Amino acid sequence: LIGIKPTTPKSATVYDPTCGSGSLLLKVADAAPHGLTIYGQEKDNATRALAVMNMVLHGNATAEIRQGDTITSPQFLKGAELQTFDYLVANPPFSVKSWNNGLENEYGRFDGYGRPPEKNGDYAFLLHMIKSLKSTGKGAVILPHGVLFRGNAEAAIRKELIKRGYIKGIIGLPANLFYGTGIPACIIVLDKEDAQARTGIFMIDASRGFAKDGNKNRLRPRDMHQIIDTFLNQRPIARYSRMVPVSEIASAKNDYNLNIPRYIDGSEPEDIQDLHAHLKGGIPNRDVDDLQPYWDAFPSLRAALFKPVREGYCELAVDQSEIQSAITNSAEYQTLVSGSNGAMKHWWNTHEALLQGITHTTRPGELISELGDTLLAAFRPRPLIDEYGVYEQLMSYWNDVMHDDVALIMGEGWDDAAKPRHIIVNKERKLAETPDLVVGGGRSAAKWKMDLIPPGLIVNRYFAKEKADLEALMAAAEGVTQRVEEFIEENSGEDGLLSDAMEDEKITKALASAQLRAARRADPHGDEAKVLAQLITLYDAEAIAKRVVKDAQVKLDEATFKQYAKLSTADIQSLVIDDKWGGWMVSGVNAELGALIQKLVERLNVLAGRYEKTVGELDAEVEALSAKVAAHLAAMGVER
Numbered sequence: 001l002i003g004i005k006p007t008t009p010k011s012a013t014v015y016d017p018t019c020g021s022g023s024l025l026l027k028v029a030d031a032a033p034h035g036l037t038i039y040g041q042e043k044d045n046a047t048r049a050l051a052v053m054n055m056v057l058h059g060n061a062t063a064e065i066r067q068g069d070t071i072t073s074p075q076f077l078k079g080a081e082l083q084t085f086d087y088l089v090a091n092p093p094f095s096v097k098s099w100n101n102g103l104e105n106e107y108g109r110f111d112g113y114g115r116p117p118e119k120n121g122d123y124a125f126l127l128h129m130i131k132s133l134k135s136t137g138k139g140a141v142i143l144p145h146g147v148l149f150r151g152n153a154e155a156a157i158r159k160e161l162i163k164r165g166y167i168k169g170i171i172g173l174p175a176n177l178f179y180g181t182g183i184p185a186c187i188i189v190l191d192k193e194d195a196q197a198r199t200g201i202f203m204i205d206a207s208r209g210f211a212k213d214g215n216k217n218r219l220r221p222r223d224m225h226q227i228i229d230t231f232l233n234q235r236p237i238a239r240y241s242r243m244v245p246v247s248e249i250a251s252a253k254n255d256y257n258l259n260i261p262r263y264i265d266g267s268e269p270e271d272i273q274d275l276h277a278h279l280k281g282g283i284p285n286r287d288v289d290d291l292q293p294y295w296d297a298f299p300s301l302r303a304a305l306f307k308p309v310r311e312g313y314c315e316l317a318v319d320q321s322e323i324q325s326a327i328t329n330s331a332e333y334q335t336l337v338s339g340s341n342g343a344m345k346h347w348w349n350t351h352e353a354l355l356q357g358i359t360h361t362t363r364p365g366e367l368i369s370e371l372g373d374t375l376l377a378a379f380r381p382r383p384l385i386d387e388y389g390v391y392e393q394l395m396s397y398w399n400d401v402m403h404d405d406v407a408l409i410m411g412e413g414w415d416d417a418a419k420p421r422h423i424i425v426n427k428e429r430k431l432a433e434t435p436d437l438v439v440g441g442g443r444s445a446a447k448w449k450m451d452l453i454p455p456g457l458i459v460n461r462y463f464a465k466e467k468a469d470l471e472a473l474m475a476a477a478e479g480v481t482q483r484v485e486e487f488i489e490e491n492s493g494e495d496g497l498l499s500d501a502m503e504d505e506k507i508t509k510a511l512a513s514a515q516l517r518a519a520r521r522a523d524p525h526g527d528e529a530k531v532l533a534q535l536i537t538l539y540d541a542e543a544i545a546k547r548v549v550k551d552a553q554v555k556l557d558e559a560t561f562k563q564y565a566k567l568s569t570a571d572i573q574s575l576v577i578d579d580k581w582g583g584w585m586v587s588g589v590n591a592e593l594g595a596l597i598q599k600l601v602e603r604l605n606v607l608a609g610r611y612e613k614t615v616g617e618l619d620a621e622v623e624a625l626s627a628k629v630a631a632h633l634a635a636m637g638v639e640r
Contacts, residue, residue, distance in 0.1 A: 001140050001169075001187070001189055001228060001231060001232075002028075002087050002088075002089065002138040002139055002140050002189070003087075003138045003191075004028065004031050004032050004036075004087065006033050008032045008033075008034065008036070009034060010032075010034045010035045010036060010037065011037060012032070012036050012037065012086045012087065013036065013037045013038075013039060013085040013086045013087065014028050014029065014036045014037070014038055014039070014085065014086065014087040014088070014089065015039045015040065015076070015085035015087070015088050015132060016039075016040045016041075016088070016089050016090050017040075017041050017070040017074070017088075017090055017092070017125070017128060017129060017132065018041070018042070018043070018070060018090050018091065018092040018093065018125065019040030019041060019042050019051055019065065019090075020042060020047055020051065020091075021047060021050045021051050021054055022040060022050075022051035022052075022054045022055055022063075022065065023054070024089045024090070024091060025038050025040050025051075025055075025060075025063070025089070026054060026055070026058050026060070027089075028087065028089050029058075029060055030058075030365055033366075035059075035060070036087070037062075038055065038060055038062075038063035038064065038065075039063070039064050039065075039076055039083075039085065040063065040064070040065045040066070041065070041066050041067070041068060041070050041074070041075050041076065042065065042066075042067060043067070043068065043069050043070070044067075045067050048065055048066070048067040051065045052065050064076075069102070070092075070125070070128060071099050071100070071103060071121065071124050071125070071128060072100070072101070072102045072103045072104070073102075074107065074128070076132075080107075081107065081108070082107050082108075082109070082128075082131050082132050083132070084131075084132055084133060084134045084137065085132055085133060085134060085137060086134055086136075086137055086138070087137065087138055087139060088129050088132060088133055088137065088138075088139030088140075088141070088190070089139060089140055089141070090125065090129060090139070090140075090141045090142070091141070091142040092121075092122075092125040092141070092142075092143070093121075094122065094143070094144045094181055094183070094185075095120050095121065095122055095144060095146070096120075096121035096122075096124075096125075097119045097120065097121070098121075099116075099120075099121025099124045099125075100118065100121075100124070107131065108131065109124075109127045109128050109130075109131045110127055112160060113127055113156070113157045113160050113161070114153055114156050114157055114160075115153065116153060116154065116157065117152065117153050117154060120150075120154070122143050122144060122146070122147045122154075123147065123153075123154055123157050123158075125141070125143075126141060126143065126147070126161075126188070127157070129141055129190065130161075130166055130190060130192075133190065133192050134192070135192055135193075136192060136193040137190075137191075137192050137193075138168075138189075138190060138191045138192070138193065139189075139190040139191075140187055140188070140189050140190065141187070141188050141190070142173075142185050142186070142187055143185065143186060143188060144181075144183055144184070144185055144186075145172060145173075145183070145184045145185060145186045145259075145260075146183075147186070147188070148170065148186060148257070148258040148259050148260065149257050149258065149259040155255075155256065155257075158256055158258065159256040162201070162246060162249060162250070162256055162258075164195055164196075165194075165195035165196055165197070165198035165246075166190055166191070166192060166195050167188060167189070167190065167201050167258075168189045168190065168191035168198065168201065168202065169187075169188075169189035169201060169202040169203065169204070169231055170186055170187070170188055170189070170201060170202075170203050170204070170258060170260065171186060171187040171189070171203075171204045171206055171227055171231070172184065172186050172203075172204065172205045172206055172207045172260040173185045173186055173187065173206060173207060173219075174206070174207050174208070174209070174210040174217045174219070175207070175217065176215075176216055176217045177210070177216065177217050177218070177219070179216065184207060186260075189231070198246070199245060199246055199247075200243045200244055200245045200246055201243075201244050201246065201249065201258070202231060202234055202241070202242075202243050202244070203241065203242060203243075203244050203260055203263055203264060204227060204230055204231060204240065204241040204264075205239070205240055205241070205260050205261075205264045205266040206219075206223060206226075206227050206240075207260075207266065208266060209222075209223035209226065209227075210223060220392055220395075221372075221391065221392055221395035221396075221399075222388040222389065222391050222392035222395070225372065225376070225388065225391055226388050229376070239264065239265060239266050239267075240264070240266070241264070242263065242264060244263045248263070249263075269290075272286075273610075274286075274287075274611070276313075277313060277610075277611045278611065278614065278615050279614060279615055279616070280310075280313075280614060281309070281313075281315070281611060281613075281614045282309045282310065282313030282314060282315055282611060283306070283313060283314050283315060283316075283607050283608065283611050284312065284313060284611075285312050285313060285314060286312075287607050288302065288306060288314065288607075291600065291603065293384060294384065294600050296383065296384075297332070297336060297383040297384040298327075298330060298332040298333060298336070299332065300330075300332060301326075301327065301330055301332060301333075304317065304318075304326060304330065305317055305318060305323065305326060305327075305604070316604075316608055320605060320608050320609075323601050323604050323605065323608075324597070324598075324601045327597055327600065327601065328597060333597070336383065336384065336385075336593070337590070337593060339382070340379075340382060340385055340589050340593060341586055341589060341590070343378055343379060343382060344378075344390075344585055344586055344589045345582070345586065346378070347374060347375060347378040348581075348582045348585060350374075351370075351371060351374070352577060354367070354370070355573075355577045355581070356573050356577065358406055358409050358410065358414075359409075359410065359413075360410050360411070360413075362406065362410055364403060364406050364407065364410075367406065368395075368398050368402075368403070371394060371398075372391055372394060372395065375387075375390060375391055375394055376388070376390075376391050379391075384596060385589075385592055385593060385596065386592070386596075389592045389595075390588065390589055390592055393585065393588030393589070393591065393592065394585065394588070397581075397584055397585070397588065401584075402581060405417075405452055405576065405580075405581075408451055408452055409452070414569050414572050414573060414576075415569055415572065417451065417452045417572075418452045418453050418564065418567060418572045418575075418576075419564065420437070420448040420449070420450055420561065420564050421448065421449045421450070421451060422446065422447070422448060422449075423435055423447040423448065423449055425447070433449055435447035435448055435449060436448060436449055436450040436454060436455055437450065437455050437557055437560065437561055438557065439557055439558055439561050441554070448561065450564075452572075452576060453564070453567075453572065453575050453576060453580070454580070455557075455560050455561075457575050457579050457580055458560045458563050458564065458575070459556065459560055460579070461575065461579065462560075462563050463556060463559060463560065463563075466552075466555075466556050466559065467556070469552065470549070470552045470553060470556055473545070473548055473549045473552055474549050476545055477542070477545035477546050477548070477549050480538070480541050480542045480545045481542055481545075483538060484535070484538045484539065484542055487534065487535060487538055488507060488535070491531050491535075492505075492507070497527055497528045497531040497532075498512070498531060498532070498535065500515055500518075500528070501514070501515035501516075501532060507535075509536060509539040512532050512535050512536055512539070513536060515528075515532055516529060516532040516533060516536065519532055
């Protein structure tokens with residue numbers, strides 16, 4: 001957002017006047033391949049010490065982090081003036097009421113703008129930042145969205161900032177994003193370079209793009225990347241972003257008010273009920289037209305799903321229960337799936353050498369940035385599918401699994417990272433790891449953790465037949481268990497022949513055996529003895545089937561464990577890159593496609609259900625039901 005490039009030199013300066021523990025400064029420095037010269041100020045001394053420690057831990061030991069109140073006692077001065085910087089980032093405390101307590105020297109920060117309100121320090125921090133930027137400086141600051149539209153002294157300051165062209169962009173964020181406050185915030189992007197020639201402010205309404213995270217909202221990776229892509233490319237998107245001319249902002253209607261809803265209508269389109277459709281039936285073509293992105297991707301699908309009933313209206317050409325199958329079985333949908341999977345596999349294959357080259361020198365941040373950017377580029381031309389949805393699949397997997405895998409490979413190398421890790425049982429540990437594989441039985445059983453290559457990947461590649469045989473044995477065992485349960489169900493109950501053998505409405509082989517002995521003493525050839533004998537035979541068959549399954553599982557586990565020692569480096573890389581990481585990414589694309597189709601199916605079901613019956617048909621049903629109720633009441637002697 002603030003224009004840091006791969007060529008930005010380390011001598012370029014970045015400043016955070018309210019740096020806290022230094023996280024923003026570290027993120028900015030990490031975005032510059034050569035690093036940056038870091039400056040920061042923090043009011044709280046303990047937090048300042050934490051920031052210094054973070055700088056050292058992240059390889060920025062030369063960073064200058066000073067303690068003091070930024071407004072009343074700025075620590076970075078050049079003579080009697082504020083020191084200026086190339087870049088600036090900040091997330092100052094919102095709406096500080098005591099910002100000017102002890103303020104003696106304004107350092108010219110408010111000259112030409114006017115003094116900020118006594119009880120609200122948002123613009124005091126913003127003007128400090130503008131004063132701290134070089135003539136070509138760039139910055140981004142997070143502030144409460146009230147700075148965009150509040151009046152009086154703040155309105156005058158805002159008007160002057162717009163006239164000077166210092167505001168390059170405004171990004172509206174979701175509410176309840178930050179701890180300590182639930183109010184919405186915004187990012188104000190500052191740029192002094194070519195400020196006098198600036199004729200517009202690029203605005204983004206990103207207030208709807210978030211995920212719930214407990215009682216707070218959270219920006220997802222897809223939300224952040226979409227914001228950045230849209231801003232850098234100045235891309236206009238309906239209900240999301242546009243370049244707003246300064247002339248529009250300065251108009252009598254807006255009077256330099258920067259409240260984003262004035263310029264971007266982010267509300268959902270109204271779902272209009274069609275009166276004629278309710279009276280005469282049929283689905284309005286207008287509602288079907290609203291799904292045009294789907295018809296663009298599947299040109300013949302609309303004609304397959306709908307047929308005309310009169311001008312401007314249509315109805316389903318298939319049963320409502322068959323909508324989903326009609327879509328997913330269409331040749332055009334299959335083409336979309338194969339094309340998307342092909343694009344994913346091609347993109348993945350182009351990065352195979354990069355992933356195989358992961359070593360201790362790999363920079364994980366640069367790796368995922370390369371993967372993410374090229375993935376977006378690969379799916380941007382694809383029809384219908386949202387490239388940011390696919391990107392979110394990658395980033396979620398990176399955060400959950402792949403980042404740890406990469407860190408493990410960097411630390412131990414491919415071969416050692418793939419070795420099974422023996423879990424040492426420590427009875428004093430409150431939390432024990434769940435083993436991925438148990439080899440042997442009883443006290444001699446060895447428990448193993450496979451951190452990089454789960455046993456399932458080994459089984460799928462090397463023991464597919466054994467896996468299929470095991471699954472067949474498991475299905476057979478489940479069938480025997482089901483026969484046992486059905487037999488008990490048939491012969492239990494109040495007068496069932498198994499009722500005397502049951503305890504607390506349950507029966508076991510031991511209970512059945514004890515009752516069989518008693519039944520044979522009473523009547524060796526009676527029905528009860530026969531049923532109990534049949535049940536015990538079924539129990540024996542179930543035990544044998546389960547034992548066969550267990551023996552097969554033990555053999556498969558032993559073979560799987562031994563296979564790890566046979567893996568070459570190439571085998572390990574193929575299992576991880578192709579089967580684990582690549583396999584998950586293909587499933588992620590299919591999940592996105594499934595969600596898209598489900599959304600279409602749900603909308604078509606809504607439309608079909610809404611206009612399924614006309615008002616006249618519904619009235620007739622109501623009258624028929626009312627007459628039926630009246631007849632029942634009359635039969636009971638109840639007067640209406």
